[in-house]
Each structure stands twice: as C-alpha cells, then as structure tokens.
Amino acid sequence: MATASVPESELSTGLLLFLPYRALESRVFAVLASAGFDDFTPAQARVLQRVGPDGTRLTELAGQAQITKQTAGFLVDQLEKAGYVTREPDPSDRRARLVCLAERARAAQPVAARVVAEVEAEWEAHLGKRRMAQLRQSLTLLREITDPYA
Amino acid sequence: MATASVPESELSTGLLLFLPYRALESRVFAVLASAGFDDFTPAQARVLQRVGPDGTRLTELAGQAQITKQTAGFLVDQLEKAGYVTREPDPSDRRARLVCLAERARAAQPVAARVVAEVEAEWEAHLGKRRMAQLRQSLTLLREITDPYA
DNA sequence: TGACTTTGATAAGAGACTCTGACTAATTTG
DNA sequence: CAAATTAGTCAGAGTCTCTTATCAAAGTCA
Known part of the structure; x- marks a missing residue:
C-alpha cells in the first residue's frame, strides 16, 4: 500500500472555521472597548448582536444563541442596566416582551460595522477577490444545514 | 450611481464562520457524551484538544486557547482528576511540566474523529467535492493571518 | 559570578456565565 | 371551558474566567 502524502493542513475544518471567527470577534471587541463601549462582556455582545431592528423576544434570542431563557x-438584564437595550411590551402577545435596541447600541453599531468591514477587507486582500467570494458563498450554503434558524 | 443589489446573505462572515463551527462542536460533544465520555465540559474539551502527542506545556495550551495560565x-486539574491527562516533569526545563494525554483521552479520540469525519462528509455532500476542497483551502490560507500560532 | 529580568506554574478571591428546577401568567387547543 | 403549551421570571448551585500576588527555575549581562 502506498503511503499517502500528508495533507497541507491536518486541522479539522471545525478548528479552521473557529480561528478566523475568534480573530474577528476579538478585533471588534477590542475596538469597541477603546471607543468607549467597554461596559459589556462578550457573552452580552453575542446576545445583543441578535436583537433585530424591530425588537426580538427573549426566547428567540435564547434560541438563536443556543442558551437557556434564564x-x-x-444577560439582557445587564444590557438593559448599561443602556444598550430596553424591554417593551409585545403588542401581539401580553405574555411576551420585546428586547429593543437602545441609543447606546445604535451608537456602537457603526463602530462595529467599520471594524468588520476592515477585517473582511484584509481577508480579501490575502485571499483574493475570487476566493473570498467563494468562501462566503460556501459558508452561506453550509448555513442551510448547520443553522437551525436559517 | 446604480443601486447595488442586496447580497444573498447579509450575515457577517464572522457569524457565517461561527454557525458551522458550533454545529460541529455540538455534534461531537453529544456523541462523546452518549459514548460514555460525559465527564468533561466544553471548556475542558477545548483545552484537551490542544494537547499534542508528546505532551504540551500549560503555558502553550493557554496561549493557543487564548485563556490565562490560571x-x-x-481546567487541566479537572481533566487530570477525570483521567484524561497526566502531568509529567518536562526534562528540558525543571520549572515546567508537560500535560500528556492519558488512557481515557486516547479512548475518546477515535470516537471524536469518527464524528468529525461524518459531519465533514455531510458538508461535502451538500457543497460538492470541489467547493468543500476550496473551502478548506481558503480557510487554511486565512489561518496564516488569523492564527497567532500558525 | 552575581544581581536583574524573564518565564512556567500555582494560590486565593472575586466576578461572570450557565444550568436545573420551580413558578406565574397569557395563549392556544381540543 | 379545561388542559396543554408558551413567554418569562426567581432561586440556587456549579462552572469558567479573570486579576493580583507569589515562588522557583532559567536566561542575561556587566
């Protein structure tokens, strides 16, 4: 039996996905902190990220972030105290409340968006336009079978 | 200026990377648990994953996982108590100790490897051989600029 | 060599995150 | 309407992570 050549990378696809994800998240978090948005934690940010423009229910946030309602x-309690979100009654269901973005979150958003764009530009410069586009396309396809909320 | 069409996905590349990563990790964790390896936590697993075949120093593990040495x-204390790793003196530096894989970790490894292979096969079936290969290639390239330990 | 700095690791304590279980209130269903 | 489901909260415990401080071994350099 012929000896197979060792592949250029022995890392699992999982770790290969995780490394750039973590790099991006760290960059965004660091820039936000130095821009004065240093009063929330990564866990809070992961929830905040999921709040839609018209507000999102707690259960929905929990489901998407894959954490319990509790x-x-x-986390929303703390985001509320820090002025990033408000809780409004949900007009369509009196049991529910909508978590809505508050002023401070709307101020942070463009800062975060700028960093994401910057990092993505660096990635595109390294991979080339073609490969970057293919990467996003493949990841979007992959989302169909890996994101229960797609 | 012409109005740009809305891209097919509005998710940031970061979230697109995260979703399949999380899906894979959850699958592996669930299968390991049902195979009897249910006495470690995700945080412990992320450290265990980094232990090399010849042992790895604590500081090295901390650096790669981007957590503090403490x-x-x-986490290594708990992995040690559960029988997944041992700590051996490092012959080349008397300050250091090498975290080494113990019997239980070697037993879990093939189970984990099988699930990873299974999930990657599902992804390849969804994306096609060509796109899957391109995806891994692009991620490997991206690692050069996003992994401080590459 | 001997003082100084760096590096590997640990200890103590506090804060943050997450879970399970139990509960209330509103809605949906049969 | 009664039963089951769904949205959310409360209480408590366990886990994870950090900061600060300390010790011991190794490296640096005058």
Whole structure:
C-alpha cells in the first residue's frame, strides 16, 4: 500500500472555521472597548448582536444563541442596566416582551460595522477577490444545514 | 450611481464562520457524551484538544486557547482528576511540566474523529467535492493571518 | 559570578456565565 | 371551558474566567 502524502493542513475544518471567527470577534471587541463601549462582556455582545431592528423576544434570542431563557434573561438584564437595550411590551402577545435596541447600541453599531468591514477587507486582500467570494458563498450554503434558524 | 443589489446573505462572515463551527462542536460533544465520555465540559474539551502527542506545556495550551495560565491550570486539574491527562516533569526545563494525554483521552479520540469525519462528509455532500476542497483551502490560507500560532 | 529580568506554574478571591428546577401568567387547543 | 403549551421570571448551585500576588527555575549581562 502506498503511503499517502500528508495533507497541507491536518486541522479539522471545525478548528479552521473557529480561528478566523475568534480573530474577528476579538478585533471588534477590542475596538469597541477603546471607543468607549467597554461596559459589556462578550457573552452580552453575542446576545445583543441578535436583537433585530424591530425588537426580538427573549426566547428567540435564547434560541438563536443556543442558551437557556434564564441565561438570556440574565444577560439582557445587564444590557438593559448599561443602556444598550430596553424591554417593551409585545403588542401581539401580553405574555411576551420585546428586547429593543437602545441609543447606546445604535451608537456602537457603526463602530462595529467599520471594524468588520476592515477585517473582511484584509481577508480579501490575502485571499483574493475570487476566493473570498467563494468562501462566503460556501459558508452561506453550509448555513442551510448547520443553522437551525436559517 | 446604480443601486447595488442586496447580497444573498447579509450575515457577517464572522457569524457565517461561527454557525458551522458550533454545529460541529455540538455534534461531537453529544456523541462523546452518549459514548460514555460525559465527564468533561466544553471548556475542558477545548483545552484537551490542544494537547499534542508528546505532551504540551500549560503555558502553550493557554496561549493557543487564548485563556490565562490560571484558567488553563484550573481546567487541566479537572481533566487530570477525570483521567484524561497526566502531568509529567518536562526534562528540558525543571520549572515546567508537560500535560500528556492519558488512557481515557486516547479512548475518546477515535470516537471524536469518527464524528468529525461524518459531519465533514455531510458538508461535502451538500457543497460538492470541489467547493468543500476550496473551502478548506481558503480557510487554511486565512489561518496564516488569523492564527497567532500558525 | 552575581544581581536583574524573564518565564512556567500555582494560590486565593472575586466576578461572570450557565444550568436545573420551580413558578406565574397569557395563549392556544381540543 | 379545561388542559396543554408558551413567554418569562426567581432561586440556587456549579462552572469558567479573570486579576493580583507569589515562588522557583532559567536566561542575561556587566
């Protein structure tokens, strides 16, 4: 039996996905902190990221972030105290409340968006336009079978 | 100026990377648990994953996982109690100790490897052989600029 | 060599995150 | 309407992570 040549990378696709994800998140977090948005934690940010423009229910946030309702509630409490979100009654269901973006979150958003664009530009410069586009396309396809909320 | 069409996906590349990563990790974790390897946590697993075949120093594990040495030590303590790793003196530096894989970790490895292979096969079936290969290639390239330990 | 700095690791304590279980209130269903 | 489901909260415990401080071994350099 012929000896197979060792592939250029022995890392699992999982770790290969994780490394750039973590790099991006760290960059965004660092820039936000130095821009004065240093009063929230990564866990809070991951929930905040999921709040839609018209508000999102706690259960929905918990589902998307794959944490329990209790944990989501705990994190939203803190985001609320720090002025990033408000809780409004949901007109369509009196049991529910909508978590809505507050002023401070709307101020942070463009800062975060700028960093994401910057990092993505660096990636595109390294990979080339073609490969970057293919990467996003493949990841979008992959989302169909890996994101329960796609 | 012509109005640009809305891209097919509005998700940031970061979230697109995260979703399949999380899906893979969850699958592996679930299968390991149902195979009897249910006595470690995700945080412990992320450290265990980094232990090399010849042992790895605590500081190295902490660096790769991007956690503090103290946190890494805390997690290794628990992995040691559960029988997944041992700590051996490092012959080349009497300050250091090598975290080494123990019997239980060697037993879990093939189970984990099988699930990873299974999930990657599903992804390849969805994307096609060509796109899957391109995806891994692009991610490997991206690692050059996003992994400080590449 | 001997003082100084760096590096590997640990200890103590506090804060943050997350879970399970139990509960209330509103809605949906049969 | 009664039963089951769904949205959310409360209480408590366990886990994870950090900061600060300390010790011991190794490296640096005058």
